[in-house]
Amino acid sequence: MQGIEIEHLSQYYGRRPALRDVSLTVPPGLYGLLGRNGAGKTTLMRTVAALLPCRAGRVRVCGVPADDAHAARVRALIGYLPQDFAAYPSLTVRETLAYLGTLSGMSGAALARRVPAVLRQVNLTEQAGKRVKALSGGMLRRLGVAQALLHDPPVLIVDEPTAGLDPEERVRLRGLLAALAGGGKTVVFSTHIAGDIEAVCRGLAILDGGRLLYAGTAADLKRRTGARTLEQAYLAFVQGGAR
Numbered sequence: 481m482q483g484i485e486i487e488h489l490s491q492y493y494g495r496r497p498a499l500r501d502v503s504l505t506v507p508p509g510l511y512g513l514l515g516r517n518g519a520g521k522t523t524l525m526r527t528v529a530a531l532l533p534c535r536a537g538r539v540r541v542c543g544v545p546a547d548d549a550h551a552a553r554v555r556a557l558i559g560y561l562p563q564d565f566a567a568y569p570s571l572t573v574r575e576t577l578a579y580l581g582t583l584s585g586m587s588g589a590a591l592a593r594r595v596p597a598v599l600r601q602v603n604l605t606e607q608a609g610k611r612v613k614a615l616s617g618g619m620l621r622r623l624g625v626a627q628a629l630l631h632d633p634p635v636l637i638v639d640e641p642t643a644g645l646d647p648e649e650r651v652r653l654r655g656l657l658a659a660l661a662g663g664g665k666t667v668v669f670s671t672h673i674a675g676d677i678e679a680v681c682r683g684l685a686i687l688d689g690g691r692l693l694y695a696g697t698a699a700d701l702k703r704r705t706g707a708r709t710l711e712q713a714y715l716a717f718v719q720g721g722a723r
């Protein structure tokens with residue numbers, strides 16, 4: 481069993497709903513989660529990563545329920561890059577990975593093997609000895625992807641990886657995620673920019689106000705709305721005209 485299955489998921493902060501009856505199947509490959517601020521993207525990703533308990537409904541990751549009883553197993557299946565990823569400024573790139581890996585229970589031998597491997601994957605080998613405070617925004621984001629890959633999980637969840645990056649770094653980051661997905665992983669990333677998804681994803685879901693508005697391919701969404709770009713199709717959708 482691969483990928484992620486979400487059935488009738490609802491989440492609340494206090495009494496306020498953040499996700500309302502969301503059902504979605506994410507297959508292996510690169511999958512985009514599109515939605516404006518407050519749509520519920522982070523809430524959905526944190527729930528799938530078993531960082532937030534399901535209030536109603538079910539989530540399964542590679543067939544394993546993302547509930548309290550299976551949280552450790554689900555976390556072993558998932559690499560997660562939080563939207564607000566930060567690292568200690570005075571540690572080097574290599575030290576940061578060793579530190580985060582140790583915190584998550586990896587042995588010294590596993591780290592000696594995995595740290596160089598993930599540095600190669602995200603193209604930061606040359607920066608391994610650089611301090612975090614000297615990294616560019618794009619390099620820091622790639623370090624975030626590297627820490628999510630340390631335990632070589634089959635599923636990668638990346639929350640707004642392209643936010644604030646310049647065009648060259650955006651393209652590089654999208655290429656990195658596409659390469660990881662091409663290697664057989666299920667990679668879900670969120671964004672509020674449709675162009676990020678159109679460039680690399682076949683499958684996408686649109687969330688708005690905690691509701692799932694659309695799940696399918698970018699090509700189908702454009703066909704349904706008669707729009708030329710995913711950006712136009714997305715705007716038509718969230719503004720209600722195309723539903």
Ligand SMILES: Nc1ncnc2c1ncn2[C@@H]1O[C@H](COP(=O)(O)OP(=O)(O)OP(=O)(O)O)[C@@H](O)[C@H]1O
Binds near residue numbers: 515516518520521672
């Ligand atoms: N810790 C929290 N406490 C209370 N309300 C929250 C909390 N986190 C999110 N919310 C609310 O839940 C809703 C969904 O938020 P969420 O962060 O999941 O959206 P998002 O799509 O990730 O937004 P953004 O694009 O701004 O990151 C919003 O209305 C938000 O204000």
Ligand SMILES: [Mg+2]
Binds near residue numbers: 521522523639
């Ligand atoms: Mg968010």
